[in-house]
Amino acid sequence: MKSFPNGYLNAMANLTGESPFWILKISAGGTVYYLSDRAETIPGLGTTKAWVKSWGTITEGLSSGRLDEILQADMDITCLIDPDANPNLEDLVTGYELEESEAVLYLWFRGLESPDLPQVMLRGYIDVIGIPDETTVNLSLSDGTCRLERYIGTKVTRAEFPEADEDDIGTVIPIPYGTVKKSPTRAVLSGAMTNIPSNLNATDSVFSVSDSTGLVAGDAVQVDDEQMYISGVSGDQLTVTRGYNDTVAEIHTKGAVVWELREWFNYLVSDVPVDAITKAYGLIGDIELDISAIAIGYTGQAGDEHPAYPGRAVLSLPGYVTITQAVNLLVDDGISLSDSLSLLDSIGVSDMLTILNSLGIDDTTTLNDTIGISDLVTVVNTLAASDSITLSDTIGISDLKTIDNSLGLSDAISISDALSILNTLGISNGTLSVSDTIGLTDGISVTDSMHEHTGETITMSLTPDDKVVEAGSWMISSDYVLDGNLDQGGIMYGDTGYAISVFSFVRPLGYSGTPSQYRWAVRHGSADYGNNFYIYWGGTTGITFIAGSTSKTTKYQAWQSISSWDDILDLSIGLKGLGSGKDFRVWEIWLEVQYSSDTTTASANVSKSGTVTKSGSASLSGAVSQSGSVSLGGSVSKSGTVTLTGDVTTDGSISKTGTVSKNGTVSLTGNVAKSGTVSKTGTVSLSGGVDLSGDVDRSGTVSKTGTVSLSGSVMKTGTVTLSGNSTANTLVGDVVVVDVVRQVSIADQFSELLAVCGFGNLAIAGTLPTGYALNGVISEYKRAIDWLTSWAFQLRSWFRMAAGGPRLLVRPDDPVPVKAIPAIRLKSDGRRVLKREKVARSSIVNTIDVLYDRDWTSSGESAYRGAVSGVDQDSVDIYGALEEPSLFMFDFVTNDDMAASLCAFYLAFYASRRWLHTFDVYLDHSELEFGDVVNLDFLAGQVGTIIEAGFSPGDLDNCDTMALTVIV
Numbered sequence: 027m028k029s030f031p032n033g034y035l036n037a038m039a040n041l042t043g044e045s046p047f048w049i050l051k052i053s054a055g056g057t058v059y060y061l062s063d064r065a066e067t068i069p070g071l072g073t074t075k076a077w078v079k080s081w082g083t084i085t086e087g088l089s090s091g092r093l094d095e096i097l098q099a100d101m102d103i104t105c106l107i108d109p110d111a112n113p114n115l116e117d118l119v120t121g122y123e124l125e126e127s128e129a130v131l132y133l134w135f136r137g138l139e140s141p142d143l144p145q146v147m148l149r150g151y152i153d154v155i156g157i158p159d160e161t162t163v164n165l166s167l168s169d170g171t172c173r174l175e176r177y178i179g180t181k182v183t184r185a186e187f188p189e190a191d192e193d194d195i196g197t198v199i200p201i202p203y204g205t206v207k208k209s210p211t212r213a214v215l216s217g218a219m220t221n222i223p224s225n226l227n228a229t230d231s232v233f234s235v236s237d238s239t240g241l242v243a244g245d246a247v248q249v250d251d252e253q254m255y256i257s258g259v260s261g262d263q264l265t266v267t268r269g270y271n272d273t274v275a276e277i278h279t280k281g282a283v284v285w286e287l288r289e290w291f292n293y294l295v296s297d298v299p300v301d302a303i304t305k306a307y308g309l310i311g312d313i314e315l316d317i318s319a320i321a322i323g324y325t326g327q328a329g330d331e332h333p334a335y336p337g338r339a340v341l342s343l344p345g346y347v348t349i350t351q352a353v354n355l356l357v358d359d360g361i362s363l364s365d366s367l368s369l370l371d372s373i374g375v376s377d378m379l380t381i382l383n384s385l386g387i388d389d390t391t392t393l394n395d396t397i398g399i400s401d402l403v404t405v406v407n408t409l410a411a412s413d414s415i416t417l418s419d420t421i422g423i424s425d426l427k428t429i430d431n432s433l434g435l436s437d438a439i440s441i442s443d444a445l446s447i448l449n450t451l452g453i454s455n456g457t458l459s460v461s462d463t464i465g466l467t468d469g470i471s472v473t474d475s476m477h478e479h480t481g482e483t484i485t486m487s488l489t490p491d492d493k494v495v496e497a498g499s500w501m502i503s504s505d506y507v508l509d510g511n512l513d514q515g516g517i518m519y520g521d522t523g524y525a526i527s528v529f530s531f532v533r534p535l536g537y538s539g540t541p542s543q544y545r546w547a548v549r550h551g552s553a554d555y556g557n558n559f560y561i562y563w564g565g566t567t568g569i570t571f572i573a574g575s576t577s578k579t580t581k582y583q584a585w586q587s588i589s590s591w592d593d594i595l596d597l598s599i600g601l602k603g604l605g606s607g608k609d610f611r612v613w614e615i616w617l618e619v620q621y622s623s624d625t626t627t628a629s630a631n632v633s634k635s636g637t638v639t640k641s642g643s644a645s646l647s648g649a650v651s652q653s654g655s656v657s658l659g660g661s662v663s664k665s666g667t668v669t670l671t672g673d674v675t676t677d678g679s680i681s682k683t684g685t686v687s688k689n690g691t692v693s694l695t696g697n698v699a700k701s702g703t704v705s706k707t708g709t710v711s712l713s714g715g716v717d718l719s720g721d722v723d724r725s726g727t728v729s730k731t732g733t734v735s736l737s738g739s740v741m742k743t744g745t746v747t748l749s750g751n752s753t754a755n756t757l758v759g760d761v762v763v764v765d766v767v768r769q770v771s772i773a774d775q776f777s778e779l780l781a782v783c784g785f786g787n788l789a790i791a792g793t794l795p796t797g798y799a800l801n802g803v804i805s806e807y808k809r810a811i812d813w814l815t816s817w818a819f820q821l822r823s824w825f826r827m828a829a830g831g832p833r834l835l836v837r838p839d840d841p842v843p844v845k846a847i848p849a850i851r852l853k854s855d856g857r858r859v860l861k862r863e864k865v866a867r868s869s870i871v872n873t874i875d876v877l878y879d880r881d882w883t884s885s886g887e888s889a890y891r892g893a894v895s896g897v898d899q900d901s902v903d904i905y906g907a908l909e910e911p912s913l914f915m916f917d918f919v920t921n922d923d924m925a926a927s928l929c930a931f932y933l934a935f936y937a938s939r940r941w942l943h944t945f946d947v948y949l950d951h952s953e954l955e956f957g958d959v960v961n962l963d964f965l966a967g968q969v970g971t972i973i974e975a976g977f978s979p980g981d982l983d984n985c986d987t988m989a990l991t992v993i994v
Contacts, residue, residue, distance in 0.1 A: 027844050028829065028953040033142030037135035039950045040578070046949055046986045047134045048081055048979045049074055049144055050103060050167070052152065053127035054118040061105065061115075063981070068134060070143040077115050079104045079162070081979035083989070084131075084148055086169075086956055096815050097826040097956065098171040099148055099976075101131065105163045115163045124152045129167055133952065133977075146829045147952075147977065170827035174811035176783050179804055180297050182212050191216035192239070197805075199297040199338075203770050203918070204801030208307065208314075208763045208883050211293035211341060215334075217286030222249070226278040231266055235284055238262045246270060246287040249278050253287065288345060292332070293762050296339035299326035305765040306341055309883065317762070320344060341764060541591055541621040546583040546599050549614040551575030562600030585620070594619065763883055766803075773834075775800060776817065776825070779810045780832050791957070792836030794821060795927060802918035803882055820916045822931050824957055835957040839931070843969055845954065846961035851946035851987060858964075859946040864939050865993070871936035872901035873909045876929040878919040890915065892922065896929045898937035905939075943970065944991045951988055952977070960992060970994035 030038065049068065050061040062074035063081070086099030107116045118124065129152050132144035151173060154166035179198035182190050191213035202209050218240025226233050226249075238259055241247070245256045247266075253273045258265035268275035295303055303323035307314045324332040324340040332340040548561060551574065561570045563583050572581055588594060599615065770778070776788040798821055804813065818825035824835040851859045874897075877890035901908075914932070919925050943962065954960065955975050962968045974991035978984075 027958050028145070028955060030145055030953055031142050033138055034135065034145055035953075037138060037142075038952055045136050046980070047136055048078075049132040049134060050078065050165075051130040051132065052118070052124055053129075054113075054122040054124055059118070066136070068144060069138070069140045071132075075108075075111070077105045077108060077111075079106045080981065084977040086975055096171065096811055097824065099150070099169040099827075100153070101148060101167045102154075103165045103167065105165060107161050107163060116157065119155050119157070119163055119165075124155065124165075127151075131167060133949075149829050149831075150827070170785060170832070171811060173785070174780075174783050174809065174814065174827075176810050177807050178779055178782060178810050178813060179807055181807065182214060182294075187214040189216060189240075190214045198807050199294050201297050201804040202295075202300060202766045202768045203775050203803070204799055205765075205767050205920070206801055206803050206882065207765050208881055209295070209766050209803045210805055210882055211295050211762045211764060213291065213762070214294050215288075215290065215292035217288045217291065217345075218245075219283065219285045221281055221283050222278060224280050226282070228268070228275045228277050231268060232263060233266075234263050236262070238264065241286060247284050248287055249282050249284050250276065252276050252278070291343045291345060292334070293341040293343070294335065294338055295323070295341050295764050295766055296326065296768065298339075298768075299337060300339040300766050300768040301325065302767045303339060303341060303764050304767060307763050309761040309763065314763075317343070323764075339766070341762060343762070539622045541588050541593070541619050543585040543587050544594055544597070544617060544619045545585050546597075546615070546617055547580055548572075548599075548612060549578055549580045550612045551577055551579045560600075582618075588619075761883075772798075772800060772821070776814060776832070776834060779813055783810050785827075786831055788832050788834055789830070790834045790836065792823075792838060794823075794836055795924075797921055797924055798927075799921065799924070800918040801920045802880065805882065817918060819913075820918050820928070822928055826956060828955065837931070841959040841969060841971060843959045843961040845951070845958070846963045846967075847947060847951065847990075848963045850964055851948065861944040863942055865942060867905065867939065869936070870901065870905055870908045870939055871910050871913070872898040872905065872933070873907045874914055874929050874933050874936075875909075875911065876914045876916060876919075876925050878916045878925040880917040887911075887915070890917075892920075892925060894922070894925045894929050896933040898933055901937035941994045942973075942991055943994060944974075944989065946987045946989055949986050949988060951990075954988075954990065960990075962992065962994070968994050 047066060047068075048062060049071065051071075052059050052061065060068065060071050060074045061077045063076065063078040065074055065076045067073045080103075082102030082104070084099055084101045086097065105115050108114045113121070129150060130146055131148040133147045134144035135142075148167060148169060150167055150169035150171075152165055153168040153172055154164070156164040158164060179201065182194050182197050182199060184190065184195060194212045194214070194216075197212055199212055200209055218238075220235045220237045220239075220241075223234060223236050235241075238261065241256060241259055241264065243256055243258050247254050247256065247264075251273060252268070252275055253270040254264075254266040254268055255270040256264055256266050302325065305316065306318045306321040306323070308317045309315075320343065322342045324330055324335075324342070326332075326335070326337050326339040331337065332342065334340075546561075546563060550572065558572060558574050561572055561581065561583075563570060570581075570583075594617070597617065772794070773788050773790055777786075780786070780788060800817055800820065814825045818834060821834070822837050824837070826833055826835065853859060874895065876894045876896075877887060877892070878894075879890060879892035881889045881891055883889075897907075914929075916925065916928065919928065943965065954972060956972055958972045958975075960970060960972060962970060970992035972990055973993050974989075976989045978987045978989065980986035
């Protein structure tokens with residue numbers, strides 16, 4: 027809620043007196059101009075230029091009620107080009123860049139003096155400029171959100187980092203906040219890395235690599251355990267000296283990594299100083315290797331900076347990190363083993379058994395064989411096969427059989443059919459037409475006794491149009507003497523002896539319904555004219571003494587009963603001062619009439635009598651089509667016998683003749699030679715069970731004597747420390763991540779991004795829940811507004827550019843109203859300016875999965891280590907399951923309790939289909955703004971949050987109003 031000075035608040039609350047005055051401040055060529063719809067001298071600003079033709083409407087808020095949207099306020103203003111001004115507005119917009127300086131919209135009230143200076147209602151920049159014709163300039167004022175389009179982060183470029191890893195060129199140097207695990211780094215001093223596309227023997231001095239980029243003559247490279255010196259580079263071909271630096275030239279297989287030797291490799295951890303780099307990891311595939319022992323970290327703070335990268339956090343490594351470096355480091359094992367066990371075995375075995383075994387064995391034993399085989403056998407196969415076999419088949423078949431069939435058939439079968447038919451055919455009548463010549467004669471008569479339905483009771487204020495000076499105020503009729511004391515600041519003031527009647531015509535036109543009672547209202551008093559006077563209600567009757575008041579006070583007559591609108595045709599009121607030299611002041615006089623809004627009649631009891639005769643004919647023509655299916659159910663029983671009689675005779679013979687011959691030869695030539703050795707090493711472990719069945723005949727004796735005793739204890743104590751810097755070529759590569767700490771408050775976190783865009787520090791309205799914090803890293807190239815709104819959403823808050831500057835509005839669990847709204851603006855016909863509708867169904871979310879604790883080495887849903895879910899079953903039962911998965915991927919949330927709190931809060935807000943109330947009020951509520959919680963007293967005290975707040979400056983025909991949209 028805005029904060030205004032007392033004088034401004036008093037003027038804002040008055041319905042008469044000081045009228046509102048809007049002012050636009052712009053800058054051109056270093057000169058400030060104040061524009062308005064008329065010229066006026068303003069304390070603290072100067073004289074305005076009457077260049078504004080019409081004010082648009084300030085609109086702000088959420089376009090659909092979704093909390094993650096960007097908030098922005100805008101206002102369109104139509105201005106005139108003054109041909110007599112030098113310069114005029116056309117000169118300013120064509121000769122200067124109005125967009126480069128801040129523009130401000132002020133609201134002021136005439137008559138105010140310092141320190142009640144104009145108040146800021148919208149602060150921002152001129153966004154749109156147009157000159158539609160030679161007399162007009164159109165301007166659009168947008169709040170500071172339009173200046174938050176700047177992308178955040180410094181990219182790794184070849185110009186700044188000529189020896190950076192090519193994979194990191196174009197990526198953003200990380201900016202961490204809070205405590206971050208596995209934050210990415212950028213390799214800005216990195217040796218070239220490639221591989222060999224084919225096997226390399228121990229004597230080759232010229233060979234190809236997959237990519238020679240970054241390698242030049244004079245560089246040294248390493249492949250496996252061998253180092254080489256490059257004497258020449260031609261395309262992707264290297265000429266080298268093998269076995270460099272006392273290493274041994276050896277065979278290297280296809281795909282072996284070739285990496286440039288450097289003394290140090292540097293990785294940027296952060297674009298700004300950090301508090302600590304607590305751990306470093308090298309990545310090879312999905313494997314993370316702790317390389318903290320061989321890494322040197324620089325926080326970037328004073329006294330702990332890498333000389334080549336001042337003010338930035340850096341990690342330095344002595345060459346490419348390898349798995350051997352990370353695992354096979356020197357081990358200093360201080361563990362001591364104290365073993366005092368002793369084994370005494372005096373068992374002796376004498377076995378004279380013989381076994382006759384007829385057992386059957388079911389063996390489910392499994393064998394775990396880790397034996398490795400080294401097979402050096404080579405096979406030389408020079409065999410050749412020649413196959414010239416052919417097949418000749420001349421077999422023929424002769425069939426001379428004849429069949430004589432005199433069989434007869436006698437069928438006595440009977441059928442019993444119990445089938446039923448289910449017909450689901452549908453009839454489509456698409457072409458039938460009806461010709462109806464029926465006539466109706468109705469002699470029925472109706473007797474209806476009516477009764478009235480009375481609408482709701484409404485109170486309205488009546489004013490005669492021909493007496494209005496300021497909206498809502500009346501001037502004393504010119505038919506009466508005012509003893510010369512006419513004051514344009516109020517209505518009138520007077521001395522003793524004057525009774526002044528007003529109102530001779532007050533009946534409203536176009537009203538229906540029934541009036542029930544009326545009363546007069548008089549608003550009087552001021553600091554300068556606070557003496558006593560009389561009010562004559564209805565002429566000389568009902569005299570009421572009015573005590574003086576030093577502030578504006580309203581006096582109401584007691585309600586007077588009336589039965590029709592004619593009863594108020596000749597109502598009057600009189601005013602008279604009390605005592606000689608006494609003064610009084612009246613500001614407003616009006617008449618209030620209470621009436622029922624509508625009166626309708628409806629039938630109570632209806633009697634109906636008479637006869638109806640109907641005659642004529644109807645003819646039906648056209649076609650009917652039938653479609654669908656028929657299902658047949660039931661059973662058929664078949665009984666009876668079939669007899670077969672007669673004889674079948676067969677005669678004749680079948681002969682099969684011919685021969686099959688197979689000829690040709692197959693010759694096999696060549697030889698197979700197998701040489702070499704096979705060695706098999708390893709261990710075999712046997713596990714499983716054997717089921718034995720059958721009989722065993724056992725004869726002989728077994729004697730077993732002696733004892734085994736085991737005594738003593740084993741103690742193991744000490745520590746293991748890992749150190750060293752071995753060298754091997756199983757490379758971790760250039761992917762290094764770190765655990766980093768940079769403690770920055772939430773307010774400073776936002777302010778850091780705002781400062782990049784030219785804005786001051788963030789103000790937080792409200793209190794964040796305990797434990798809420800943001801821990802993450804900016805490692806993507808995104809706009810400041812995207813980061814700011816995303817962070818706000820993860821803090822269950824709104825971010826917006828308010829009139830006083832950037833603000834974070836925290837949404838509490840239990841909103842507390844800051845103000846009550848007792849009434850809203852009425853239309854000229856007495857109806858309220860009120861629109862009510864439910865939020866769109868598409869805005870409902872009743873199933874939420876909050877993903878949090880992001881792994882910054884990954885992307886997508888799989889990058890999150892934590893998840894918490896929530897479902898509003900009542901909402902699901904009404905609307906079905908509705909989700910917005912992308913809305914709840916919280917990459918800066920790491921705390922379990924915070925994730926659960928966010929899930930519960932957003933589920934409570936989104937699952938229900940809330941009501942939106944849009945209505946107009948006057949400027950006495952102009953301190954309200956987006957995010958404020960209010961009581962809607964005109965709607966039975968409902969509590970809601972303002973999600974849109976706009977202003978419509980008035981003119982000679984329209985008063986100044988404010989439009990609010992409240993979600994309840």
